[in-house]
Amino acid sequence: MDIKELTEDELVPMNLLLLADPSKQIVEEYVKRGRCFTAQEGGGVTGVYVLLPTRPGTVELVNIAVLEEYQGQGTGRELVLHAVNEAKKAAFKTLEVGTGNSSIGQLALYQKCGFRIDGVDRDYFVKNYPEPIVENGILCRDMVRLSLDLQPQGVNKGL
Template sequence: MEDFTFKHLEPGEGIPYDLLLLADETTAAIDKYIFNCDIYLLIDDKQNIAVMALHKNNNTELEIKNIAVIDAYRSKGIGSILINKAKEIAQTHRYKKLTVGTSDTGFQQIRFYEKNGFLITGLKKNFFIENYPEPIYENGLQMRDMVLLTHHFSE
């Protein structure tokens, strides 16, 4: 495996919309959360290859708001590297749980999170209908509900 560098973006460094848009539909949707997130880039020797945006929901819960990997690096374990980094950050700051939401039509994403230790813990009904101006389709199905997944840390 190649050597990768994690970089925590400082305020004013510029938001990597090109990467964030791989996981979210519009810059308007991203702008609803990104200014309250810590943004991390995963960089190889040549380029930014992945992004992760983490949001402190409260003193016990850290949420992954966006996680994306460029096409050339997909299916190479990069997503799991990001998840492990998110878990490390959460544990360092003594969060009790790490949460993430994804579409009910994102079967591959749901399996990915479950493989990385997350359990389905809830559903936000009609999230994608109410929060996006146009219908969004994935796997030939209209995205409607957000599936919530949680990884709990043991004491």
């Protein structure tokens, strides 16, 4: 698998981004302001993610999606780890990600990659999306916020 950043003249894989976020308007807005990376295998795009700086020292993984036939094969994990490395190379201190309360697989993936739950934006999806989102038989209501500290952890030498 090859992961690379899209150039300005390359088409954004909107169909793939819409798998993770059903609002074309919202996706188009953050793609304009962020950096888009694609995973390619066998001559085609199999996965995508977008990094978006949100405030000083912080970048957010605002969208990550993998074609259904490539899910469960490690592509998502490779994309998340690539995003971590890109954020570190760009000298960000924190990488954040938000996902739906109903996104059971994604919540597990992020935590396996070292992210910790920071909080919950209650009713985020109910307030920001016109149609209900149901995933894994669960109504997606809340945004679960996770973050990863990108700073090397020093040795605590005490006082």
